Amino acid sequence: MEPAGTPLVEMKNMSIAFGGIRAVDDASVDLYPGEVMALLGHNGAGKSTLIKILSGAYKRDAGVIYVNGEEATIANPRDAKKYGIETIYQTLALADNVDAAANLFLGRELRTPWGTLDDSAMESEARKVMGRLNPRFQRFKDPVSKLSGGQRQSVAIARAILFNARILIMDEPTAALGPQETAQVGELVKQLKSEGIGIFLISHDIHDVFDLADRVCVMKNGQVVGTARTGDVTKDEVLGMIILGRCPPGAIPGPGAMAIAA
Amino acid sequence: MTEVTSTAPADRARASELGPVARFLRATELDTRMLGMIGALLIIWVGFHFLSGGLFLTPRNLWNLSVQSSSIAVMATGMVLVIVTRNIDLSIGSALGLIGMIMGVVQAEFLPQIMGIPLGSPSIWVLALISGLLVGLAIGGFQGFLIAYLGIPAFIVTLGGLLVWRGAAWWVTSGRTVAPMDATFRLIGGGPQGSIGATASWAVGIVACVAFVLLLLVARSRRKRFRFPLRPVWAEGFIGTVACAAILGAVWIANSYPWPIGIVRRYAETNNIELPEGGLFIAHGIAIPVLIAVAAGIVMTFIATRTRFGRYVFAIGGNPEAAELAGINTRWVIMKIFMLMGVLAAIGASISTARLNAATNSLGTLDELLVIAAAVIGGTSLAGGAGTIAGAMLGALLMQSLQSGMVLLGVDTPLQNIVVGVVLVVAVWLDTLYRKRII
Numbered sequence: 001m002e003p004a005g006t007p008l009v010e011m012k013n014m015s016i017a018f019g020g021i022r023a024v025d026d027a028s029v030d031l032y033p034g035e036v037m038a039l040l041g042h043n044g045a046g047k048s049t050l051i052k053i054l055s056g057a058y059k060r061d062a063g064v065i066y067v068n069g070e071e072a073t074i075a076n077p078r079d080a081k082k083y084g085i086e087t088i089y090q091t092l093a094l095a096d097n098v099d100a101a102a103n104l105f106l107g108r109e110l111r112t113p114w115g116t117l118d119d120s121a122m123e124s125e126a127r128k129v130m131g132r133l134n135p136r137f138q139r140f141k142d143p144v145s146k147l148s149g150g151q152r153q154s155v156a157i158a159r160a161i162l163f164n165a166r167i168l169i170m171d172e173p174t175a176a177l178g179p180q181e182t183a184q185v186g187e188l189v190k191q192l193k194s195e196g197i198g199i200f201l202i203s204h205d206i207h208d209v210f211d212l213a214d215r216v217c218v219m220k221n222g223q224v225v226g227t228a229r230t231g232d233v234t235k236d237e238v239l240g241m242i243i244l245g246r247c248p249p250g251a252i253p254g255p256g257a258m259a260i261a262a
Numbered sequence: 263m264t265e266v267t268s269t270a271p272a273d274r275a276r277a278s279e280l281g282p283v284a285r286f287l288r289a290t291e292l293d294t295r296m297l298g299m300i301g302a303l304l305i306i307w308v309g310f311h312f313l314s315g316g317l318f319l320t321p322r323n324l325w326n327l328s329v330q331s332s333s334i335a336v337m338a339t340g341m342v343l344v345i346v347t348r349n350i351d352l353s354i355g356s357a358l359g360l361i362g363m364i365m366g367v368v369q370a371e372f373l374p375q376i377m378g379i380p381l382g383s384p385s386i387w388v389l390a391l392i393s394g395l396l397v398g399l400a401i402g403g404f405q406g407f408l409i410a411y412l413g414i415p416a417f418i419v420t421l422g423g424l425l426v427w428r429g430a431a432w433w434v435t436s437g438r439t440v441a442p443m444d445a446t447f448r449l450i451g452g453g454p455q456g457s458i459g460a461t462a463s464w465a466v467g468i469v470a471c472v473a474f475v476l477l478l479l480v481a482r483s484r485r486k487r488f489r490f491p492l493r494p495v496w497a498e499g500f501i502g503t504v505a506c507a508a509i510l511g512a513v514w515i516a517n518s519y520p521w522p523i524g525i526v527r528r529y530a531e532t533n534n535i536e537l538p539e540g541g542l543f544i545a546h547g548i549a550i551p552v553l554i555a556v557a558a559g560i561v562m563t564f565i566a567t568r569t570r571f572g573r574y575v576f577a578i579g580g581n582p583e584a585a586e587l588a589g590i591n592t593r594w595v596i597m598k599i600f601m602l603m604g605v606l607a608a609i610g611a612s613i614s615t616a617r618l619n620a621a622t623n624s625l626g627t628l629d630e631l632l633v634i635a636a637a638v639i640g641g642t643s644l645a646g647g648a649g650t651i652a653g654a655m656l657g658a659l660l661m662q663s664l665q666s667g668m669v670l671l672g673v674d675t676p677l678q679n680i681v682v683g684v685v686l687v688v689a690v691w692l693d694t695l696y697r698k699r700i701i
Contacts, residue, residue, distance in 0.1 A: 055587070057586075057587055076589070077586065077587050077588065077589040078589035078591075081589055087587070089587065091583075091584075092584075093581065093583060093584035093587045093588070094581065094584055095576070095577035095578075095580035095581045095584050095585060095588075095647075096580045096581055096647070097576060097577075097579065097580035097581075097647035097648055098573070098576055098577060098580060102573060102577070106573075106577055106584070106585070106588040106590070107585075107588035107589040107590050108589075109570050109573060111570070115569075116564075116568040116569060117567075117568055117569060117570065117572075117573060120484045120485065120487070120488045120490070121488070123488065123490065124488045124490075143580075145580075
């Protein structure tokens, strides 16, 4: 698929530093509708940090975010959600002590006309969406701390897709999953993609994501090594980008690649 | 949507075999932890009853117990929310002292002497109460701001508050005790006049029963509408019957405690009633502080379980980072919790001040520890995320039962403290075991 038109999201020259360490250093990345963009790199390369700026968890030191070509102000997670940016965090970010429905609607609870929580309606919606993702899921009354890793993951995914996300960020979505569940997530990604949702897929393992992604963006030491369409590069070349920061001919080099070359 | 609740053999682990007790608990969906607490309370009551030679389970003692527990119970409802969010409030005993002092000065000195409002005017108790609630709100809001927005640990802020508010209470009158309180204000503290009498008590009891049954029916019809699994009818009936029996039983006990002879005589004289042979039986009925505590419990339970704010409180307690990432304004929620705690401390202060009929500098000393103990015995986890309002109120009743039971037995004060301390530690230890087994 050829990226065309206005990008769904464009992050330009993002920088953020924590205590003197530049966790993200002048990184730029974009995402088109219906596209899966894999963000690759070692642990500590800055992928999660970059994406947490987009989801509103961190405040950037520099850089501009455009959503649909318009400059977006994202200062906290609520702002990000207003732009249709939903995130599945690596840690899942679930409130362990409440049930699945409460987690799905956390921060966006359904309410009765009297302004009280409409738990029945929320549970009903939760049953619908969970039925789609994980038909075997039945434990709607238990706190999510009692669920298995895969079930917790499906709760986190359900929460992200429940509110008609336009931009979905998945941070290591399959890290805690077995092969069958990983395949399920892959199916889901394809389905969401076909609905025109743009997806950032973050992983440190290239094998997980190479087949799903349309483009890859490799980061190293907080900088972007390069961006490439998956058709233009081989897995080995991408591995070279991840490990050595060497940008192959099929990729558009970023500031990270230049620094290594110099 | 029709299939979600079907019992078709789903592809999942089979349910474990359950014994009759477990089946009963599952059908009624009762909280086993709460049942355990009620059981412990009953054991303590029966134990004291026998040890004291039949003095404990009397209408008089139980009525007094309910009044003595109410101030702590009111504040424990707020402490649950504070502890659920992994915070603590060590300052409420001192805050209670300061608020009580201010309310005392407002009604006994400021309004009558400086503003010239005649003593006994209804505006006096209303204004005193409002001033107390506002001071409580301000104290809570100030501490909450320091905790939520400046990021100072709650332990430190409220430890500071413990010293500051107690000192401020002393400052209001330079340590002088203020008395007496306004006659209407005093009703908040209970006593023969501060009780609603037999007829009104029965009315309250019947309204409570009807409301409870209605709640059961509404919940059932909602579940039916969404086709969720329902409790068996016998289980619903059982719960309704037991709850109504408990409510009406409590009213009956309150109505079995007559006014003391001296007060009846005075009442008869002022109202020109001929005192019959053998005295006149005028029942206390439910005490006003108890009604206040029950109302606080209901309102706080509603807030905790039925509102967004309550949901956020528990979510923050379960995982503060997740709550923040879900877009919850966690700081504002924390600040609101402390504001609520301040208001509840003011209600506790009005009950304590009215009951004592004086505002003293030392009022509420160590109350913070009783309140925290009540919440923790009631199942509030100091690790955050878990706790119920009803449990905390039961915890308050349990602590008070221990104390007044030991007073009845004539146990020395030092030994009383030792027993209460040991019970607190053992209760939390049992709770830890319970949680390990359940999860």
